[in-house]
Amino acid sequence: MQIIEPINLMEKFAMFGQLWTPHIVGELNGHYLKICKIKGDFVWHSHDNEDELFMVLKGTLLMDFRDGRTVAVREGEILIVPKGTEHRPRTNGELVYHLLFEPASTRHTGKVNSEMTVQKQQWI
Amino acid sequence: MQIIEPINLMEKFAMFGQLWTPHIVGELNGHYLKICKIKGDFVWHSHDNEDELFMVLKGTLLMDFRDGRTVAVREGEILIVPKGTEHRPRTNGELVYHLLFEPASTRHTGKVNSEMTVQKQQWI
Secondary structure (H helix, E strand, O other): OOOOOOEEHHHHHOOOOOEOOOEEEEEEOOEEEEEEEEOOEOOOEOOOOOOEEEEEEEOOEEEEEOOOOEEEEOOOEEEEEOOOOOEEEEOOOOOEEEEEEEEOOOOOOOOOOOOOOOOOOEEO | OOOOOOEEHHHHHOOOOOOOOOEEEEEEOOEEEEEEEEOOEOOOEOOOOOOEEEEEEEOOEEEEEOOOOEEEEOOOEEEEEOOOOOEEEEOOOOOEEEEEEEEOOOOOOOOOOOOOOOOOOEEO
């Protein structure tokens, strides 16, 4: 039987410093579990076919939507962004740690190509 | 546009008391996000076609496997149990809060029918 070990998220966060760069920590049912450190503004984007889950582990994530609303997602809170919904993650100047859960095929900037787009998915 | 609100997990946990009864708090890509309060021993079971994710939010979850290993999953840790792997969640007498992420079709006791099996999935 394969060895099944727990994944300690804070230990994983300590292993990288790059902002806006999701790192894969687990996989199940064709989905990746990723962690990300963010600070400042990301790019507006959407995912045509995938809902996306954000769970905040440190700080407050701000999510802008095109109707002008901004949703604050605090530590211990989860936000699910339905497919096709344009969104822009950002923070109020603070460093925020969050977890992402999305299909393995999802690019973090959707169809948008930006200098922030990471081309290669990285396991940690 | 639909209203997208954050899900506060501790507020959701405060809304029910039943043990070993997963409550659905969100849905994405055909998967449910569920929360569960557990204490004591669950039943041995497996899921033929679905990997299952456990994330501990309070206390320590113990997961027994048929090779005799027990994995302790602490607060802030995640365990992914691959499909087909028999497992038994339990706790060392303490009340444990955890999050589950699994396909909407998953029954929490797999193919096992037990008095602990919940027949109807419940949103909260």
